[in-house]
Amino acid sequence: EPEVTQTPSHQVTQMGQEVILHCVPISNHLYFYWYRQILGQKVEFLVSFYNNEISEKSEIFDDQFSVERPDGSNFTLKIRSTKLEDSAMYFCASRGQVGETQYFGPGTRLLVL
Amino acid sequence: SQQGEEDPQALSIQEGENATMNCSYKTSINNLQWYRQNSGRGLVHLNLIRSNEREKHSGRLRVTLDTSKKSSSLLITASRAADTASYFCATPEGGGYQKVTFGIGTKLQVIP
Incomplete structure (x- = not known):
C-alpha cells in the first residue's frame, strides 16, 4: 500500500538554527499538509x-516557516530560525481528492x- | 470550542473486552476519519465514514456516524494488548482544501 514517508525520523538542533523537514507524499496525491x-x-x-x-x-505558520515542493515528489517544511517552542512531532500528510482519506x-x- | 472531541479521554479494559470511544463535532461534515497513534509514533488511518453512511465495519473495528447528533463512535471488539494506543477522530474543515481537525483523543489501555 502506498504511504507517506518522512525524513529524518529525529532531528536535534540548536535554537536559532534552520531546519528542513522532508516528506514524500503518495505519488498521485494532489493536496499536501503539514x-x-x-x-x-x-x-x-x-x-x-x-x-x-x-x-x-x-x-502558527508565521514568517519563520515555509514550504516547498521542489521537484514534484518531495514536500519540505523549513523553519528558518528555530525556537525552543518549535520542539514537536511534525507530520506530513497527503490526500488525493476532496473528501478522501488524508494519509x-x-x-x-x-x-x- | 473544538470541532472533534473524544470521550472518554482515557479508557482501561481487559484484553478480550470491547472498547467504545465516542466523538462529537459541531459543524456539518462530509466525512469523519478515525486515526490511531501509538505512543510517540505516527498517525495510522483506521477508517473514513461519509455523511451518507451510518456504519462501517473493518475487521474488529466498527465505526458509526449519527449526523443528527453530530457524533461518531469507534468500537473495537475483542481487544488485544496491541490495541493500546490513542485514538482520534478527525473532521475536515476549510472547503476544498480540507485540513482535518483533531480532538484530544482517547487513550486506550488494554491490559493483558
Missing part, C-alpha cells in the same frame, strides 16, 4: 498546499535545544 503535535497536546494544522501554492495556513507520514521528532 501538522505538528507538541508532546501531550493535540495535533495542530500548520499549512496546506495545492497546485504549487499555499492554500491555507494557521496562525499521514510517521513524523519527524524535532528537538530544539
